[in-house]
Amino acid sequence: MATFTLNINGKKQEVDVDPSTPILWVLRDHLNMVGTKFGCGIAQCGACTIHLDGTATRSCILPVSSIGDKKITTIEGLSENGDHPVQKAWLEVDVPQCGYCQAGQIMTASALLEKNPNPTDEEIETAMNGNICRCGTYVRIRKAVKMASES
Numbered sequence: 001m002a003t004f005t006l007n008i009n010g011k012k013q014e015v016d017v018d019p020s021t022p023i024l025w026v027l028r029d030h031l032n033m034v035g036t037k038f039g040c041g042i043a044q045c046g047a048c049t050i051h052l053d054g055t056a057t058r059s060c061i062l063p064v065s066s067i068g069d070k071k072i073t074t075i076e077g078l079s080e081n082g083d084h085p086v087q088k089a090w091l092e093v094d095v096p097q098c099g100y101c102q103a104g105q106i107m108t109a110s111a112l113l114e115k116n117p118n119p120t121d122e123e124i125e126t127a128m129n130g131n132i133c134r135c136g137t138y139v140r141i142r143k144a145v146k147m148a149s150e151s
């Protein structure tokens with residue numbers, strides 16, 4: 001066990017965990033922040049995507065010991081009232097089906113637009129490609145990302 005002070009959604013949080021614990025489980029099990037989902041656990045599906053210093057990152061394979069003072073943003077901290085342009089577009093297009101993959105989709109899309117506010121269809125495709133949706137909401141996801149980029 002070791003103590004880590006993490007910067008999560010603009011707030012310092014102290015946790016006492018095994019250094020090899022993936023940050024996904026620190027969020028979910030130790031801090032009760034369950035918006036970030038567990039899908040595959042091997043960096044293959046994107047359900048666990050968070051931002052690390054603004055970059056979309058898979059939290060399921062990221063040991064808490066590797067984070068240091070980097071800024072973590074989770075779906076809970078993306079916006080104050082669920083009104084990030086990506087979240088608004090998601091509602092407008094009515095993207096989710098079961099919803100399970102959607103936090104990860106939104107975190108990947110918002111990181112893309114932060115770095116590239118006007119992506120081409122091809123750039124959206126490339127950025128979103130690794131986020132799996134078992135319900136097949138891909139067409140609506142692409143449409144909502146485009147809409148958010150135009151807002």
Ligand code: FES
Nearest residue numbers: 039040041046060
């Ligand atoms: S749970 Fe992390 S990529 Fe699937």
Ligand code: FES
Nearest residue numbers: 098099133134135
């Ligand atoms: S909405 Fe069900 S897995 Fe994506």
